Amino acid sequence: MHDWIVVGAGFAGAVMAERIASQRGETVLVVDKRDHIAGNAHDRRNADGVLFHQYGPHIFHTNSSMISDYLSQFTEWRPYEHRVLASVDGQLVPIPINRTTINKLYGLDLDEAGVEAFLAARAEPVETIRTSEDVVVGKVGRELYEKFFRGYTQKQWGLDPSELDRSVTARVPTRTNDDDRYFTDSFQQMPRDGYTAMFERMLANPLITVQLGVDALAMPAADRPRRMVFTGPIDAYYGHVYGALPYRSLQFHHVTLDEAWTQQVGTINFPQDQDYTRVTEVKHLTGQNHPCTTLTYEYPSAEGDPYYPIPRPENEALFKRYEALARAEENTWFVGRLATYRYYNMDQVVGQALATFQRLDAAVPRTGRQAA
Incomplete structure (x- = not known):
């Protein structure tokens, strides 16, 4: 029996498995339902x-x-x-919006100060910024919001930006210079050699065993190591007891x-x-x-x-109910986008996993097998 099981071979799982093996000298079974490593990367x-x-x-x-x-x-x-270019009004223009975007779209020749004034004149004051629509309209006004953001966001999320948390469009900046x-x-x-090659090296430690096409939640509890790192959907871990997270x-x-x-x-x-x-x-x-x-x-x-994860208040409230269950777990650690219901970039997932390992390493006694 391995010392640990890590569920998921994406960034969160691979980092946790690598750290447990290399820093604690403990054996790790990594399982993934897919037939490959590296997750969505x-x-x-x-x-x-x-x-x-x-x-x-x-x-x-x-x-x-x-x-x-x-x-x-x-x-x-x-x-x-x-x-990135955006196909807008029959033209390809830079996104995030910058000086080139404004000048090309409107047939202008503005300098940086001119672009700043152009956007300021169109921005609509929003008293309290709550939604994705508020963020964009408050920065660049409704016309550019309609051209660049509303349709894209509706397609991406199946919701109007006015129904989504401000964090969705806050990720995209607006510039007055030519930085494209x-x-x-x-x-x-x-x-250099691709993501999968990087993951292969991360998981190459002889203390790590990888099994693909395996649903960890379908494994008999007796066949699973007692200590688990779970990177899948947190609601699936708990059998959707409170309902499915959207x-x-x-x-x-x-x-x-x-x-x-x-x-x-x-x-x-x-x-x-x-x-x-x-x-x-x-x-x-x-x-x-x-x-x-x-x-x-x-x-x-x-x-x-x-x-x-769809960022709406009711979804966050549902996640908090699952999170309360997770906090009560003694031998399971939840890491990654799906397990913490957050829209993280890859580097943020790596950072979260490294920080989680530090907490885990401080809290869990080592087996003493080959502790680093």
Whole structure:
């Protein structure tokens, strides 16, 4: 019997398993219902040999040197700064909105001060910012909100921005300069050999055993190690005793073309038309040299794997009921997006896992087998 079982082989599970094995010298059984490791960051080569992201684009960025240093133990990196264009009014313009966006969309030639004044003149005062609509309208006004945000958000979440927490659109900045990078973090790089290769190295410790295609919750309790790290949906762990936590899902359509490149940038957003929200040409991200290219179309869905917790007050209240159960657990630790019902970036999940391990390591006596 292993000392630990880690449920899920994505970022949260892989980091926890790696730390338990390397720092505590304890044996870990990692199980995942899917037939592969790396969770939603899983990448692989298709039949044409193009490396693609099976579950949509994953772009690594962080301001934490601790997190980048930790992952650097398992991968080398290639620099990559993500850029996104939005198809608006028949033009492709940068998103987040910047000076180029405003000048191109309106046929202007404003400097930074002019753009700032342009946006300020259109911004509508919002006394209390509660919703995603409030955030955008308060920054750039209703016209730009309608062009860039409302349709995209409705497709992505199946809800109007006025029904969603402010955190959804607060993630997207507005700029008055020409910076067209989607992220501004100090560390913006991609794993040189891909995410799956990085995860393989994270899980290569001989104290770690990986079993795929396994539903841990269907395992007899007697067959599971007493100590568990759970990274799946917290409501599933408790048999949905209070009801199911709502999630938004995605469906992906991958198309390979017999040409080297087709898009100017990594991703193009479609806020006004089309059923899909965005199209990503993954070779921009991976840097792969290949005569073919693969495009990934993303279709938001109410059904399918849980991807995005839906940020509404009633959902947070339901999660808090499950969280109260989790806090009473003595031998189970809940880590990651699904287990804590949070829309975390990859680096945030890594940070949460590293911090959780520190608390776990301080609280749980070691077996003494090969403690570091």
